[in-house]
Amino acid sequence: MSIWQRLLNIDRRIVYLFLFAFISLPLLVPIGLPLTISPETRAIYDYIEKLPEGSVVVVSFDYSPSSYSEQHPQAVAVMNHLMRKPGIKIILVAFWEQGPIMAEEILRTIDTHGKEYGKDFVHLGYVAGGETAMSAFAADIHKTFPVDYRKNPIDSLPMMADIRSAKDISLLISIAAGSPGVPEFARQIQGPYKVPFAAGLVAISVPITMPYMQSGQMFGLMAGLRGAAEYEQLLNMKGKGSIGMDAISFSHIVVLAFILIANVAYLANRKGGAK
Amino acid sequence: MKREIPLVITFVVGVIIILDYFFKIGIGTLSLATVSMEIQNWTLIIAAFALGLAAVNLLRIHSANIRLKRPGWYNSLALIITMVIMSFVGITQGTNSPLYRYWYTGFLVPVDATIFSLLAFYITSAAYRAFRARNVDATILLVTAFVVMLGRAPVGELIWKDVPRVTKWLMDYPNMAGQRGIIIGAAVGALSLGLRILIGLERSYLGQD
Amino acid sequence: MYQGRGFILVVFVVLSGAIFYRIRLARTGKVPYLRKLAGVSAIEEAVGRATELGRPIVFSPGIAGLGGEYGAQTFAALEILGYVARTAAKYDTRIIVGIRIPEVLPIAEEIVRSAFAAEGKLDRYNPDDVRFLSQAQFAYAAGVMGIMERERPGATFLIGGFWAESLMFAEVGNSIGALQIAGTANLHQIQFFVAACDYTLLGEEMFAVGAYFSGDPVKKAIIAGQDFGKIIAIFLIVAGTLFATFGLESIVNRVINW
Known part of the structure; x- marks a missing residue:
């Protein structure tokens, strides 16, 4: 031969x-190879930077351990940014059954910058039903989640008193690994309630999600680990995204x-x- | 009757869901949306029962592996033990308990991520085998793949700063055009299959006649 | 009617109308010609190859459920499973089916069981060969790859809704020398199947396979009706492009939001 x-x-x-x-x-x-920041990632950062005090941001944890290494750094970066911004209310939710465990891991380790559970952020946990559940959540958050992930009645959480439906949400960010994910959110929440929507995605699903960016249904996206690294760079933080880029x-x-x-x-x- | 009843259920349920998607119909307190939502809730309940059936299937096959000492029977034993432990801890202490979290983050997360990471190896071997300049079409594919891969990694920008721009163009135009063609074809195909199932022309999911 | 769905309703009605019209034509004897699909012809070849080698067939109907936008792919996969199982039963070839979605399990069991029964070989049907592996995506992937490594199938069928596991299956199948037929409508996985499998059913081809197998003129007519849907899509793309070019996007938006 x-x-x-x-x-x-x-x-x-x-x-x-x-x-x-x-x-x-x-x-x-x-090694620390230089990295340029894509306009799609920057759009999310800029949007959060410009949010006025009192804005309500929903972060949906729609991934599982399989895409953990690619998507958890995205969630960590976005949560860090939201926690740093004073006056922003954060709702953590999941339409993937393993999402709440990811959310709790972040809440256990993150610096909340003085934000308090129940007053500034809540974790509602997982609701079954995929797209149907998203539709129900958008219509009536209190009915869909009578209790939060920590078993507190939702009506006992001061922050939730005035947040009743998708009409009260200023921004929706889904860290989405697949289905239910971007198309379902676009159909059930972004479209009907005109909620600004962005997502963190596994790199491989970026090309099929681009039509949602082009049509304006999404205004920003983080593409895989690179997206996380870009966001970390914008925040000046050294996270797992940056470490993985080399x-x-x-x-x-x-x-x-x-x-x-x-x-x-x-x-x-x-x-x-x-x- | 064994076949007719499922076909009637399929038709009625299908029509309700389709009508609910388009129209707001209601008589008094009863609306089509409520009926549709109720049907979709039933699917969750049926899915829960199906999970029970699946667990029985899993236990039957793996307990037989252990009983008959088939090759690799110890893997079946490991499966049953971890399945029982995770179910027991999850049901009795909840998924937010330290013990459940320990098993979850200590075992499931790294194992699951490891399997996912195998993809990197498979992509490399598939790319090595598939991207060969056998003819003009394959060469176009090869060059495009090369540029897109360079554009997706920071090292690409060090080689040529405009690589990300070329990559973006390739992804946004030629790639998107092809993808949309396939999406439209697949959507029409899915609709047609849906109609075939709805009107009972397609019934292979019920088994052979 | 809900806002933003009027236009979809019109397209749905027109397309359904075209399909029903073709069905009527077919019933009067006007059966359309369907071009040959390489993947469809290869299905029998794959079963034959596994039989010659004395090896089993491994079939994965993907990881999508029965509902939602991906459900149609699972139904298409189950339709093809029926044909493959019957062909396997005819040749006395073992078929192993790996299942991820619990609701799909009883359906797949019934399809394979009745395929063996239809060939008069119910005694050859082994219920343990239709296996639920796991609901977790990569546990399922590990399960299917494990079956392929242990059983060394002569042919693998990877048909349905696939995500990241597609290339794992295809590469393992390739490494053991199995003849591989794949099919999916999940765009981001098609390229992996094309790169690593012998035949790939692209998107709509997968949905059309049932009509090919049955030989039923009505089913063939439905496939022909689909083409009308594509003509509508082409017309809409051209119209939309023209409107956008001449700054009349507001008209397009009004139609879409109707």
């Missing part, structure tokens, strides 16, 4: 080994290198065969 044929048929385990090494190295020794760059280099090797070998092999 010629060298070109060998390069055309590299054992997949060797490919995996290279990838593993090139992802691990920058995680152990970060690894992403290196993994792309490995993929591109193997594609190049395969093509050089393929062309050389074909040339050799034609002789």
Whole structure:
């Protein structure tokens, strides 16, 4: 077998080994490659920056442990921003059953900057039913969540006294891994109630979500880990998004290198065969 | 009757949901929206029963693996033990209890994320095998993939600062045009399948005649 | 009527009307011609290959449920499962089905059981071969990949609504040398299937497979009716582009918000 044929048929385990090494190295020794901030991520940051005091922001945790590494940093970054802004009321909610555990993890570890549970932020937990539940939530929050995730009656939470439906929401951000996610929110909350809507997504679902950006149904999005890293940069914080970006760059280099090797070998092999 | 009753239920429920999507219809306190919502609630209840059936299926297959000492029977044992522990802790102490959180964040989160991360390896091996300049079409695909991948990683900007702009153009125009074509075709196909099911022409989900 | 849904209603009625019109034509004997789909012809080939190798078939109907916008994909997958199971029963080939959604389990069990019964081989039907694996996406993915690694199927069918697990299944199937037929309408996964599988049913092709198998002229007529829907879509795209170009977007918005 010629060298070109060998390069055309590299054992997949060797490919995996290279990838593993090139992802691990920058995680152990970060380089800090420069990163430009996309307009989509900046739009979310700017929108929150301009929110007046008393605004109500709903953050929906619609992801599970599988996309944790990509999406949890997005949620952490957005929650940090919201907690830093004085006078902003935050409602945490989930339409994915594992979402509340993610939300609680953030609430346990985040600096609330003096914000108090029940007065400035609440965690309503999960409601089953996907799109139907979103519609019910938008119509009547108190009826959909009679108690919060910590088993407090919703009417006992001072913050919720004047927040009854989607009409009282200033901004909706979903950290959405799939379905229910962006299309369902666009149909049930953004469209009917004209609530400004943005999302954090796994990188792979960004292309299919772009029509919602182009149509104006969404005004901003964070694309995968890169989106989280961009947001962290805007906040001047060093989070898991920024740490992971070098690894992403290196993994792309490995993929591109193997594609190049395969093509050089393929062309050389074909040339050799034609002789 | 075994087939007719499900077909009638399918038709009636389908028509109610479709009408509710378009129209506000109500007589007195009873509205179509309430009926539609009630039907959708039933689906949640049916789903809960189905989960019970699924659990029985899982236990039947894995307890047989253990009983008959089939190869890898210890994996079945691990599955049943963790399933029982997680269910017991979740039901008795709630999903916000420290013990549940310990199992959840200590085991489920890393294992789930690990399986997801396998995707990076599979993408690399698939890209290595699939992106070859075999003909003009494949070469266009190869070049496009190359540019888009560079544009998605910070290193791309170091090589050429306009890569993200080219990537964005590729994603927003040629990619979007193709995607919309497939979306429209699939949506029409889904609607047609829905009609076939609604009027009882498509009944393979009920089993063979 | 709810605001913003009038236009959708018009499209729905027109499209349904076109489909019913084609059904009427079919009943009078005017059966439309359907072009051949490579993926459809390959289904029998895949079952035949597994039979020749003496290996089983693995079938995954995806991870979408029965409702919502992805439900149609699951129904299409179950329709194809019926055909594949019957062909497998005919050739005495084992078929293993991995299920993620609990509601799909009893349906898949009944489809496979009745396929074996229809071939007069109920004794060959093994209820343990239609398996619920897990509701958790990646536990399910691990389950299906594990089955593929252990059972070394001769053919795999990955048809339905797939997300991140699509490429995992396709790559594992590829590594064990299985002939792979995939199909999904989830756009962001189609490219993975195209890259790693032997045949891929793209979007609407997956929904049309049932009509191909049945040979029923009425079902074929419905597929032909769909084309009218696409003509409407093309007309609307051109009209929308013209209106936008000439600054008449307000008219488009008024129609959409009707």
